[in-house]
Amino acid sequence: MKPLVTKNEMKRVDGYSIETIGIPSAVLMEKAAMSVAEAVRDYCLRKEYSYPQQKILVVCGTGNNGGDGVAVARILNEWGFLASVLLLGEETKATEETKHQLSIARRLEVEIQHETDFNEYTIIVDAIFGIGLSREITGNYREVIEKINQTKSWVCSVDIPSGIHADTGTVMGVAVKADLTVTFGIKKIGMVLYPGCDYANRVIVADIGFPKKAVESVCPKVFYLEPEDKKMLPERKKDSNKGMYGRVLIIGGSKDMSGACYLSAKAAYRTGAGLVKIMTEETNRIILQTQLPEALLATYKIEDGLDLKETVLKELNWATVIVIGPGLGTKKHAEELLKTVLEYALVPVIIDADAINLLAQNQYLKELFQSKNRGEQFIFTPHLKEMSRLSGDSIDKIKANLVSYGMEYAKKEKICLVLKDARTIISDGVVAYINCSGNNGMSTGGSGDVLTGIIAGLLAQKATLLEAGAFGVYLHGLAADREILEGNTYSLIASDIIKGLKKEITK
Numbered sequence: 001m002k003p004l005v006t007k008n009e010m011k012r013v014d015g016y017s018i019e020t021i022g023i024p025s026a027v028l029m030e031k032a033a034m035s036v037a038e039a040v041r042d043y044c045l046r047k048e049y050s051y052p053q054q055k056i057l058v059v060c061g062t063g064n065n066g067g068d069g070v071a072v073a074r075i076l077n078e079w080g081f082l083a084s085v086l087l088l089g090e091e092t093k094a095t096e097e098t099k100h101q102l103s104i105a106r107r108l109e110v111e112i113q114h115e116t117d118f119n120e121y122t123i124i125v126d127a128i129f130g131i132g133l134s135r136e137i138t139g140n141y142r143e144v145i146e147k148i149n150q151t152k153s154w155v156c157s158v159d160i161p162s163g164i165h166a167d168t169g170t171v172m173g174v175a176v177k178a179d180l181t182v183t184f185g186i187k188k189i190g191m192v193l194y195p196g197c198d199y200a201n202r203v204i205v206a207d208i209g210f211p212k213k214a215v216e217s218v219c220p221k222v223f224y225l226e227p228e229d230k231k232m233l234p235e236r237k238k239d240s241n242k243g244m245y246g247r248v249l250i251i252g253g254s255k256d257m258s259g260a261c262y263l264s265a266k267a268a269y270r271t272g273a274g275l276v277k278i279m280t281e282e283t284n285r286i287i288l289q290t291q292l293p294e295a296l297l298a299t300y301k302i303e304d305g306l307d308l309k310e311t312v313l314k315e316l317n318w319a320t321v322i323v324i325g326p327g328l329g330t331k332k333h334a335e336e337l338l339k340t341v342l343e344y345a346l347v348p349v350i351i352d353a354d355a356i357n358l359l360a361q362n363q364y365l366k367e368l369f370q371s372k373n374r375g376e377q378f379i380f381t382p383h384l385k386e387m388s389r390l391s392g393d394s395i396d397k398i399k400a401n402l403v404s405y406g407m408e409y410a411k412k413e414k415i416c417l418v419l420k421d422a423r424t425i426i427s428d429g430v431v432a433y434i435n436c437s438g439n440n441g442m443s444t445g446g447s448g449d450v451l452t453g454i455i456a457g458l459l460a461q462k463a464t465l466l467e468a469g470a471f472g473v474y475l476h477g478l479a480a481d482r483e484i485l486e487g488n489t490y491s492l493i494a495s496d497i498i499k500g501l502k503k504e505i506t507k
């Protein structure tokens with residue numbers, strides 16, 4: 001698990017390292033520049049370029065990002081490359097560190113230009129703006145970034161692609177499209193969210209010597225998971241029985257909609273749940289028994305009227321985890337089922353799909369939920385449209401600041417929120433995870449039902465709500481990545497993701 005920071009948090013890490021610990025700013029800058037120069041050299045070595053023939057342009061602003069860039073040009077020259085600086089903005093307004101770098105570079109006769117023909121360079125290093133970007137980019141800066149993007153050069157961004165908002169990943173008017181981004185110390189939130197992560201492309205996190213204490217001093221609240229976090233998988237004892245791995249009840253599936261609860265149930269089993277029972281309409285019995293004989297069934301007939309309460313209560317008492325929503329529909333009986341769950345469930349509950357829509361539509365269900373929820377019991381799994389229905393906010397507003405929106409909503413409603421998007425946000429209102437696994441093949445029917453089943457399977461094995469949400473989403477993405485053949489994301493279907501689980505669930 002690794003932290004992600006906002007630009008203010010990163011500035012505080014910088015400040016703490018320099019002022020409290022006493023590491024000179026110039027030392028950090030030198031190490032930062034060295035890590036970028038090494039990345040450029042590695043690229044040249046991979047391409048088998050001979051040094052003097054390659055012209056490298058380092059485009060620098062007047063902030064410290066530009067200072068890093070000037071040092072990169074100087075180091076590359078020392079290594080035998082032909083690297084020159086294109087300096088943008090007024091030198092008199094440059095930071096002290098950048099002025100210092102410019103004077104060193106001049107003494108070593110590094111070429112410093114104020115305009116150039118961008119097509120002359122095989123490699124461009126982008127050191128225009130880093131975390132100090134504070135507004136939309138206009139004028140000459142904008143023209144230069146557009147020209148960089150029009151070249152065929154290989155582009156390496158210093159710290160973050162110039163123009164990407166470090167907190168939200170949005171493009172501030174225009175942004176550099178990098179082939180590689182070398183970022184310092186910690187990834188910034190904006191470079192893992194879309195569109196920022198597309199602009200950053202491949203990312204190297206360079207250790208430039210920020211002490212652990214400096215990072216801890218800002219108490220990061222946003223994280224991402226990595227393959228080593230597979231250790232979050234719940235323990236499975238050698239001496240075990242199915243009773244130890246929980247009982248998942250999935251309430252879902254209406255007439256002609258048995259697929260959703262089938263996928264959830266199968267995914268819960270494949271994640272390790274002990275027993276899975278599907279509560280659904282009688283018309284789904286044959287198909288579910290044929291497709292997934294491992295699942296237990298509790299069926300009802302709609303014509304039984306709305307008097308399902310006793311049946312539901314019996315099943316609620318049996319379950320250690322409840323899922324409500326996959327393929328449920330939003331008819332009157334579905335409303336009754338959700339009402340009973342909200343009123344009587346005492347174990348973790350995942351509110352998914354149509355159950356979210358029902359909550360969004362019915363003020364009395366919302367109020368019932370709020371009156372019953374004491375925290376630590378509910379996971380909501382909306383995609384952006386469902387989130388918008390639920391909260392009444394526009395998708396644009398939600399997307400504008402996905403992480404803080406998700407955190408605030410989770411905090412306000414005292415839930416664990418799994419806000420599904422290309423970068424899913426998982427939050428309990430205190431911390432948030434941004435999921436970085438998965439691929440665009442997952443935008444396919446049933447993918448969300450599989451995720452719900454995985455999260456339920458983890459809850460059944462006693463993961464906390466936040467662990468089940470964050471790790472479940474991560475595992476879901478890894479499983480989907482496993483099933484992509486030679487980059488073909490078109491053909492991925494939801495049941496492939498379940499297949500991928502079998503391969504990814506390894507310690």
Ligand SMILES: NC(=O)C1=CN([C@@H]2O[C@H](COP(=O)(O)OP(=O)(O)OC[C@H]3O[C@@H](n4cnc5c(N)ncnc54)[C@H](OP(=O)(O)O)[C@@H]3O)[C@@H](O)[C@H]2O)[C@@H](O)CC1
Pocket residue numbers: 014015018025026028029032061062063064065066068095128129130131132133134135136137138141158159160184
């Ligand atoms: N010692 C350290 O701290 C270390 C820092 N490091 C490096 O420093 C970077 C942060 O440096 P930074 O804080 O100086 O900000 P930076 O990103 O260079 O830009 C600020 C300049 O841009 C300007 N500006 C902003 N927006 C603009 C716009 N839209 N259009 C036009 N101008 C705009 C802004 O002008 P102003 O807003 O003041 O008018 C100001 O002049 C960080 O990313 C890392 O690379 C590393 O070396 C490690 C050690």
Ligand SMILES: [K+]
Pocket residue numbers: 065126127128129130157158159160161162
């Ligand atoms: K940059």
